[in-house]
Amino acid sequence: MINILNHFSNELFVGFGWTLLASFLTLVFSLIFGIFIALLEVIPHKVANKIGRGYVEIFRNIPLLIIVMFFYLIVPKYIIQLNGFTAGTIGLFLYTSAFIAEIIRSGIQSVSGGQMEGARSTGMTYKQAMQYIILPQAMKIVIPPLGNQFVNLIKDSSILAFVAGFDLMYQANAIASVTFDTMNSYFIIGILYLIITMPLSYYMRYLEKKLA
Amino acid sequence: MQTWIDALSWLNFGFLLKGLAVTLYISLVSIVLSFILGSVLGIIRYSKIKFISAAVGFVIDLVRNLPLLLIIFFTYFGMPKIGYRPSAITSAIIAMTIFESSMLAEIVRSGIQSVSEGQMEGARSTGMSFVQALWYIILPQAYRHMIPTIIGQFVSLIKDTSLATIIVVPELMQHAQVIYGQNANYIVPMFAALTLLYFIICFTLSMAGSYLHKHMAS
Numbered sequence: 001m002i003n004i005l006n007h008f009s010n011e012l013f014v015g016f017g018w019t020l021l022a023s024f025l026t027l028v029f030s031l032i033f034g035i036f037i038a039l040l041e042v043i044p045h046k047v048a049n050k051i052g053r054g055y056v057e058i059f060r061n062i063p064l065l066i067i068v069m070f071f072y073l074i075v076p077k078y079i080i081q082l083n084g085f086t087a088g089t090i091g092l093f094l095y096t097s098a099f100i101a102e103i104i105r106s107g108i109q110s111v112s113g114g115q116m117e118g119a120r121s122t123g124m125t126y127k128q129a130m131q132y133i134i135l136p137q138a139m140k141i142v143i144p145p146l147g148n149q150f151v152n153l154i155k156d157s158s159i160l161a162f163v164a165g166f167d168l169m170y171q172a173n174a175i176a177s178v179t180f181d182t183m184n185s186y187f188i189i190g191i192l193y194l195i196i197t198m199p200l201s202y203y204m205r206y207l208e209k210k211l212a
Numbered sequence: 213m214q215t216w217i218d219a220l221s222w223l224n225f226g227f228l229l230k231g232l233a234v235t236l237y238i239s240l241v242s243i244v245l246s247f248i249l250g251s252v253l254g255i256i257r258y259s260k261i262k263f264i265s266a267a268v269g270f271v272i273d274l275v276r277n278l279p280l281l282l283i284i285f286f287t288y289f290g291m292p293k294i295g296y297r298p299s300a301i302t303s304a305i306i307a308m309t310i311f312e313s314s315m316l317a318e319i320v321r322s323g324i325q326s327v328s329e330g331q332m333e334g335a336r337s338t339g340m341s342f343v344q345a346l347w348y349i350i351l352p353q354a355y356r357h358m359i360p361t362i363i364g365q366f367v368s369l370i371k372d373t374s375l376a377t378i379i380v381v382p383e384l385m386q387h388a389q390v391i392y393g394q395n396a397n398y399i400v401p402m403f404a405a406l407t408l409l410y411f412i413i414c415f416t417l418s419m420a421g422s423y424l425h426k427h428m429a430s
Contacts, residue, residue, distance in 0.1 A: 061367065061414035062407050063374040065385060070403055077399070151277065158279035162378070169281055182289040190282055197277035 001184045008175050015171030016192055018085065022157045022167060023196075026092045027150055033093070034100030035135075041105045042112070044126070052101070059098035064159055067091040072163040084163035096153050103149060107142035108134055144211065147204035151197050158193075168192055219401035224391050228402075231387030232409055238301060238383060239370045242308035246369075247362070249309065250316025255346070257317060258324045268317075275314035281375055283307045288379045304376035304383075312369050319365060323358040324350055356428060363421035367414045374410070384409060 005012075040052030059067070068091030076082050082090070111134055119129035161169035172189035176182040257269045275283070287307040291298055298306065328350050335345035377385040388406050392399040 057415060057418070058411065061371075061418055062410050063371040063385070065374045065377070066403065066406055066410065073399060074403060155277070155279040158281040159375075161281065169279065172282070172285075176289075182285070183293060186282060186285050186289070190278055190286075193279060193282065194274065194277055198273065201273070201277055 001181075001188065004175060004179060004181060004184055004188060008171075011171045011175060012168075012188065012192065014166065015168040015189075018160070018165065019154070019157050019167040019169075019193075020196070022085065022089050022092065022160060022165065023150070023154045025089055026096055026153055026157070029093050030097040030100050030153075031146075033097040035104055037097060037101035038104035038108060039130070041101070042108050052105075056098045056101050056105075059095055060102065064091065064095045064156055065162065067095055068159050068163060085160065085165045088157075088160040088163045088165040088167075092153065092157060092159065095156070096149065099149050099152075100146065103142050103145045104138065107138035110141060111137040141211075144204050144208040147200060147207065151201045151204070154197055154200075155193070215397050216401045219391070219395075219398035220405060224398075225405075227387050227391065228384065228405055228409070231382060231384040234301065234381065235370070235373050235383040235385075236413075238304055238308065238373050238376065238381070239366075241305050242312060242369060242373075243366050245305070245309040246312035246316055249313040251320050253313060253317035254320025254324065255351075257321045258328075259342075259346075272314045272317050275310060276318060278311075280307070280311045280372055281378065283311050284375060284379060300376075300379050300381045303379060304373070304381045307376075308369060308373065311372075312365065315365055316362065319358055319361050320354070323354040323361070327353045327357065359428065360421045360425035363417060363424070367417050367421070370414055370417070371410065 037052050037055055040048045041056070043049070068088050071082060071087035071090050072084060075087065115133055115137070116129055119133040120126070124132070157167055158169035160167040161173060164170060168189050172185050176185040179185065253268055253272060257265050257272065259265060284304065284307040287310070288300070288303045291303060291306070324346075331349055331353070332345055335349040336342070340348070373383055374385040376383055377389065380386060384406065388402045392402045
């Protein structure tokens with residue numbers, strides 16, 4: 001195990017960086033896109049509701065691997081060249097957005113009702129009420145589930161190993177295939193994942209208790 | 213159009229369905245096993261038995277915070293090290309069960325905790341033992357509330373079985389790869405078929421979950 005740490009510290013460091021980068025990029029973009037989809041689902045417009053709902057149902061009910069492989073194998077063949085990291089991150093982004101949209105929609109719906117009528121009756125437009133009254137309250141409720149989704153996202157980013165995305169999981173396979181020391185390679189990578197995910201999920205549990 | 217007809221010939225489609233059967237088999241066995249194991253672990257964690265609950269809780273947290281892909285590799289390469297050589301399918305079932313049990317244990321624990329306050333004291337004050345109160349009062353209510361969440365977890369289990377393709381389990385994803393590996397032109401029809409098959413199964417289950425959610429709430 002010490003051998004691996006000595007010889008492959010560079011690979012481990014790089015893998016750690018790519019995993020964090022993929023998770024961070026996906027989080028930022030899918031948060032924005034997720035809020036957008038959630039709004040599509042709640043605004044009073046039938047067609048928009050259907051589109052938002054459809055997006056969530058489709059992307060929540062197919063495996064992440066299929067979405068990622070689609071961008072890795074099919075998109076480069078017919079549309080545009082993408083490297084493994086980009087293909088994987090786009091796949092993660094589309095998949096995670098559906099889950100984030102679902103969390104935010106239920107957050108919005110749990111504060112709506114009376115709040116919306118109250119805000120409208122003071123003369124606010126629907127957009128103003130949504131922006132200043134509903135969304136700020138909803139965002140506060142959804143912080144713990146969003147945090148858990150972020151933990152899931154970090155774990156899911158291991159899918160990049162399928163498409164040569166240079167992340168931790170990919171490095172683990174690479175190190176294992178060079179050293180033949182599979183168990184120790186995966187053990188070290190496991191600890192590196194836990195360093196990111198454990199504190200986050202304990203913090204989310206603490207927040208859940210505090211907010212409840 | 214001809215490519216699509218060739219790609220989804222009876223032979224190929226039958227091969228995909230065989231893969232689907234393996235996917236469903238792995239999912240079903242893992243669902244049953246992890247439901248039992250997850251419930252036991254969740255109850256142990258809730259029960260606050262000295263040392264044991266804390267130790268079980270810690271292990272659950274470790275497993276929950278690791279990527280499933282890593283656990284699949286761990287079981288696949290680790291089992292032979294301890295002298296047991298399972299087939300790829302069994303190996304996948306073991307990995308899925310370990311991972312999903314830890315997820316379900318957490319769902320069960322928080323489900324019990326959400327109904328137990330007050331209820332537990334009430335039941336105990338009527339003279340019931342801790343186990344009796346848990347079995348007759350707390351668990352029936354807790355499971356009723358948990359059903360939608362548990363079904364959601366099963367949907368993600370079914371989707372996650374596609375990861376087992378990396379250890380060459382002959383499941384749906386793997387069989388599709390075999391087909392488009394032979395003829396690269398079949399790749400789009402194969403992905404369409406994959407998406408549709410997974411979607412039909414997962415969507416049906418999700419709908420059942422949200423139906424139950426509404427039903428239980430009223």
